[in-house]
Amino acid sequence: MTAFPHRPGFGTLLASHMASATFQNGRWGESEVLPVAPVSMSPAAHVLHYASSCFEGFKAFRRADGSIHMFRMDRHIERMRQSARQLVLPEPDAEQLAAMVRAVVERCRGEVPEAPGALYLRPILFGTTANIGAAATPASEASLLVLASPVWDYFSGGMKPLRILIDDENTRSAAQMGMVKTGGNYAAAMGPTLRARAQYQVDQVLFCPGGQVQETGAANFLLFRDGEILTRNLDSTFLHGVTRDSLLTLGADLGYRVSERAFDVGEMLEWVTSGEAALSGTAAVLAGVGTLVFRGTEHRVAQGDVGPITRRLRAQLVAVQQGEAPDIHGWLQRL
Numbered sequence: 331m332t333a334f335p336h337r338p339g340f341g342t343l344l345a346s347h348m349a350s351a352t353f354q355n356g357r358w359g360e361s362e363v364l365p366v367a368p369v370s371m372s373p374a375a376h377v378l379h380y381a382s383s384c385f386e387g388f389k390a391f392r393r394a395d396g397s398i399h400m401f402r403m404d405r406h407i408e409r410m411r412q413s414a415r416q417l418v419l420p421e422p423d424a425e426q427l428a429a430m431v432r433a434v435v436e437r438c439r440g441e442v443p444e445a446p447g448a449l450y451l452r453p454i455l456f457g458t459t460a461n462i463g464a465a466a467t468p469a470s471e472a473s474l475l476v477l478a479s480p481v482w483d484y485f486s487g488g489m490k491p492l493r494i495l496i497d498d499e500n501t502r503s504a505a506q507m508g509m510v511k512t513g514g515n516y517a518a519a520m521g522p523t524l525r526a527r528a529q530y531q532v533d534q535v536l537f538c539p540g541g542q543v544q545e546t547g548a549a550n551f552l553l554f555r556d557g558e559i560l561t562r563n564l565d566s567t568f569l570h571g572v573t574r575d576s577l578l579t580l581g582a583d584l585g586y587r588v589s590e591r592a593f594d595v596g597e598m599l600e601w602v603t604s605g606e607a608a609l610s611g612t613a614a615v616l617a618g619v620g621t622l623v624f625r626g627t628e629h630r631v632a633q634g635d636v637g638p639i640t641r642r643l644r645a646q647l648v649a650v651q652q653g654e655a656p657d658i659h660g661w662l663q664r665l
């Protein structure tokens with residue numbers, strides 16, 4: 331197995347191989363695994379002008395016995411197909427994409443870090459049709475790649491509570507695009523997030539358009555209090571996180587009452603006087619929030635530390651992912 335004496339930042343190191351398939355003449359061609367190399371395409375490629383692209387992100391875990399297990403790959407593939415449909419891109423075939431992921435992990439088996447590291451898998455799909463007059467014409471040709479990246483625990487230095495700005499003026503994405511994992515949404519969140527970092531020294535922005543709590547630039551948002559988990563109900567305005575779904579399921583297993591409904595900034599600020607707040611996503615798993623900043627005023631979340639429910643749910647999910655707790659929901663797929 332490859333040794334990683336210096337742990338690079340999340341996503342900065344690519345594994346040696348990727349999988350590739352192209353869509354032409356109305357069908358997906360055979361996929362292949364090849365060494366990671368620059369991608370060649372026309373400067374008129376649809377994606378470069380009209381942002382026809384979407385992606386996914388999920389993890390494969392190595393156990394002490396050397397076996398490798400992928401976490402909820404099927405859900406991520408389904409979300410990618412849904413993103414492709416919404417963007418009018420050729421939809422990847424679920425079985426072909428799953429086979430591409432397995433082939434990459436197999437080829438990069440020696441590059442999967444030990445726990446608490448993982449191999450992060452990043453399928454990307456983009457329109458390659460060469461036509462700079464296609465603002466209202468979908469791409470008829472596309473590329474599908476599967477990249478892999480060895481990653482480590484976000485919290486190897488200890489769990490530091492996050493500082494979050496509540497933004498009730500900007501939106502993270504167009505309303506119909508929130509549930510689509512497409513680059514444009516991250517581009518839209520970038521400006522507000524960088525301005526918030528500079529002005530308020532926050533880690534992230536929680537977008538709350540019209541005062542309704544939604545999500546941050548790259549994670550879902552959850553509240554915990556008195557045996558209850560509160561998070562926004564699913565609609566088209568935000569990304570339906572697989573981690574969110576997993577935590578709600580494990581939370582219900584542990585006896586928490588799960589409430590999925592709309593709530594506003596006022597209710598959230600009242601809730602955090604004694605409750606907990608956290609961000610969920612594949613990369614960070616569940617990251618506790620210590621401070622919310624709203625209209626220039628700081629609101630401490632309970633004691634300002636990562637709370638006990640956050641720690642418990644995070645530990646439970648990590649235990650399932652790493653094979654230390656039973657996988658009763660069938661979320662792991664052994665390679």
Ligand SMILES: Cc1ncc(COP(=O)(O)O)c(C=O)c1O
Pocket residue numbers: 387545546547548549550569570571572573574610611612613
């Ligand atoms: C905007 C956004 N919301 C939520 C999430 C969390 O999704 P998941 O738990 O499926 O990683 C992510 C990360 O992928 C994201 O980019």
